[in-house]
Amino acid sequence: MLLSQCRREDGGVQIIARHGTEAYEVRTRDTLYRLAQRCIEEGATLKERILALGLGSAVDLEAIYAAGRLLPPVTHPDPAHLHLTGTGLTHVGSASTRAEMHRTAAGGETDSMRMFRLGLEGGKPANGHAGVQPEWFYKGNGTALAAPGAPLTAPDFAEDGGEEPEIAGVYLIAPDTTPVRLGFALANEFSDHVMERRNYLYLAHSKLRPASIGPELLVGELPRHVEGVSRIRRGAAVIFEKPFLSGEANMSHSLANLEHHHFKYPLFRQPGDLHVHMFGTATISFSEGVTARDGDVFEIEAAPFGLPLRNALVFTPRGTAEPRTEIRAL
Template sequence: MGAILKEGAPPVIVKDATSVRDLALEAARSDASLEQLISARGVEGQVDYDAIVAEKRLLLPLDHAEPSRCTISVTGLTHLGSAESRDAMHAKLAAGDLSDSMRMFKLGLEGGKPNRASIGVQPEWAYKGDGSWAVPPEYPLGLPAWAEDGGDEAEVVGLYVIGDQGEVLRVGFSLGNEYSDHVMEQQNYLYLAHSKLRQCSYGPEVLLGELPRDVVGTVRVLRAGSTIWSNKFISGEDNMSHTIRNLEHHHFKYRGFRRPGDVHVHFFGASVLSFAAGIRPRSGDVFEVESKAFGRPLRNPLIADEKMELLSVKML
């Protein structure tokens, strides 16, 4: 397991550490922060970051040895730019009416940032898959043959481990590409749950501590080595209609999401989409998400899966 101790420095190896999850649990049991535990463990040697990236040896920054014990989930309509992107995908209603997306966004604006003693309005939420649905940085995101689309969603991701007594332990934050089927969602909003059941990626680095209030980054779609679309994406509470604390509460309020030892990966919502600009990524394209606050960029190529025949179920 590697750590970057200061900006621009090469990664170093943390002694006797092979799993971020295990290190997080040990930190909680020792009543220490991850930074304190890493400092106590000590480090050795440097890692050739460029070589690891080129050789596709990067791992997901947080996972579970048993993928079924990692829950990946998403929330949306949480950013001040996201409602426009989403609403552009849905049919306009009669004058004076609001779409369901805009109603949900309005709820967040009015009640997503309560005082610290109160619980705010709950956000949109969807299931994304378990740990087997996540691919490491530099690895391909699959485009199913039956999919209508495979589009980028550049987001900040919260990474969590559940402690021995069911306490929620936030490891930190990473860059993420939620990757969804926006054409399918556009056909009918009730297809939203289907549209989210795609692979995703996050990393390559974990930002420890609090999320900066103003996160600015760039998301790109590259084709044959050239950028065909790029845009600035924003995150952090200054650019959101919900607090991180409120989003965390409404995910972890479910007791089943507080099973000791489990890992949770929670996407906090996108502010821009290439889909809204008319871009239709195709096999061979590369998604790139970067923000100075998170170190190296997250990159994943898009690769079409083989055609799937009609699935048959065996009767017992």
């Protein structure tokens, strides 16, 4: 089952469920966040609850997308309680790219490649044990979550704006502090790769950019092997297109290990919070020498996730000089 959300004509939020090529309104006025809360309260799955509510009118999801009415598949009523985070160096492609970006002058093994090798050796432990911890990063809260079709805006101090096609897990923290996975979605973990390449200690700065997920949420298990395509459109032309592989069969860590090392912190187990946790990328255009420009459209698609995720790149115009952030004292 694939779930999405759109803005209704009256300003409310409508959940949409899709089976195959047909999409229907779910007979509820709840948001997906509230519906998931009810499922936890009642001990039901999302699929069970939606089938019990029933499906209403058929909808044209592509038309809703084109009209700019699609929302992220799940949002929090207080954006400060939605956390955008991720893990890196979990796919073979990202390891080689990052190793080149961070290579040492002497040509020795980079910290990035060592981190990737640790994942290969201990990222998929057996018997339910925790494995080696991955690289981890923070992107922001719900204010940094862009809807499908909305722009990904680079700040005026950005040196680059580049796509990172990923799969994200979406989680709601239950009242007893247990993380509950709602499903999986395509994600564009938008980053500043030029800044990161200057010095790998700038990685944290380079990740503080918006991200987008959706348009649809895959409810259920993630296939072990996922094949997708990442492309960049410039007007009518496709200036970059490359396949990517994801799913556990193509990763150095198990999903359970990545989830454990995020949610082991009590900070990330606060009841009612939402988490969008991105599992890493295998393909980025930056590593192919492509520089995205203002107005370019990033497009990420993979068959299990329904409609492609599309977002245009927008650069905030630069001033003559970057102003210092002024602080007011009380």
